[in-house]
Amino acid sequence: MISPILTVPGAGQAGPASLAEALEGGAVLMFPDLDFPLSPFETRFTERPFADGKAKNVNIRGKTATLRGAAGTPEEQAALRALLIRYREFAKGLIARYLPEYGTAITLAGTSYRPFDVDRRKMSWRRDDTRLHVDAFPSNPIGETRILRVFRNINPEGQPRLWRIGEDFGSMAEKFLPRLPGYSPLSARxxxxxxxTKAKRSEYDHLMLHLHDALKQDADYQAHAPQADVQFQPGExxxxxxxxxxxxxxxxxxxxxxxxxxxxxxxTHPDRSPQRILARKLGRPLQ
Ligand SMILES: [Fe+2]
Structure with a gap:
């Protein structure tokens, strides 16, 4: 089964009952018409990349919202930082409005500006995000935490963001779990x-990292696994x-x-998390 794209209509129209349930079940929620206008000054950020080119993206992190990886004059960098802070507020508002079940349990992490065409930058296979994968952070173990992401296409020339979406996590895990190396609490310490690593890597983090790598390295899986092409238009x-x-x-x-x-x-359903799915497939709790 391929993860469905669920379009969430604008205010006043009936949408799916619980968006959180749909998300947890593996859906991608797509909001076609939320407002996030750029000011005339800000349109320059979609005309050329304001990035130093050393990292994949420009981002702000933490309470201080320090801007990293940006290029441009001090005035432009201040404006880019302000744009990212505004986007963080936009995402926060979206989550509060459409996923009220999560309340104050949600923590906002990094906010990024991604000005580069994905296929223009030659990456190692591990960093090649054109390959089907699930996200895992090598140096930042997350244990009992989920990664929720809010994306927006701000391309000014009508260029869509192109994604491939693959099969459901459980079906994928069944194929790959038997190939993964066992977890060693000693090497994690x-x-x-x-x-x-910034904290001790749990068995879940270990499995997710090895899944991420095994998936990206398997050319046959990449070419032949169930998948669908999707497009996200500017403004979506x-x-x-x-x-x-x-x-x-x-x-x-x-x-x-x-x-x-x-x-x-x-x-709303912890049993639908990758943490619990992996434990069920292994027939025991994760360490
Ligand atoms: Fe990813």
């Missing part, structure tokens, strides 16, 4: 002691649990993205 906003939904970014430039964290326990 070592990685944390050496500060290679979409939301998904990127640790659950198999995706690959195939093209498009100028996008905004907000990452949010949600504890598994705060889900």
């Amino acid at each position: 070592l990685l944390a002691a050496l500060r290679i 906003t979409w939301v998904t649990f990127s640790d659950l939904v198999m995706h690959g970014a195939m093209g498009g430039r100028y996008m905004l993205e907000q990452t949010a964290y949600l504890p598994v326990a705060a889900q």
Whole structure:
């Protein structure tokens, strides 16, 4: 089964009963007409990339919203930072309005400006996000936390953001789990002691990292696994649990993205998390 795209109509029209339930079940929510206008000054950020080119994206993180990876004059960089802060508020408002079940359990993490065409930058296979994958963060173990992402296409020339969406997490995990190396609590402690990871890597983090790599390395799976091409048009906003939904970014430039964290326990159905799906497939709780 391929993850469905669920269009959420504008105010006053009837939409799906619980968007949180749909999301947790592996849907991508697509909002066709939410308002997020750019000022005349800001339109320059969609005309050329204001990025130093060292990292994949420009982003702000933390309470101070320090801008990283940006290029431009001090005035332009201040405006780009302000745009990202405004987008963070937009994403926060969207979550509060459409996913009220999560309440205060949601924490907002990084906000990014993605000005580059995905296929123009030659990446190693591990960093190649055109390959179908679920998100996992190598240096930042997340344990009992979910990764929710809010994306918006801000391309000024009508260019869509192209994604591939893959099969459901459970079907994918069944194929790949038997191939993954076993978890070692000892080496997880070592990685944390050496500060290679920011916290101790749990068995879940271990499995997700190896799933991420095994998926991206398997050319046959990439070519032949169940998948569908989708397009997100400029002005469209979409939301998904990127640790659950198999995706690959195939093209498009100028996008905004907000990452949010949600504890598994705060889900409407914790049993639909990748954490619990993996435990069920293994027939035991994760370490
Ligand atoms: Fe991703």
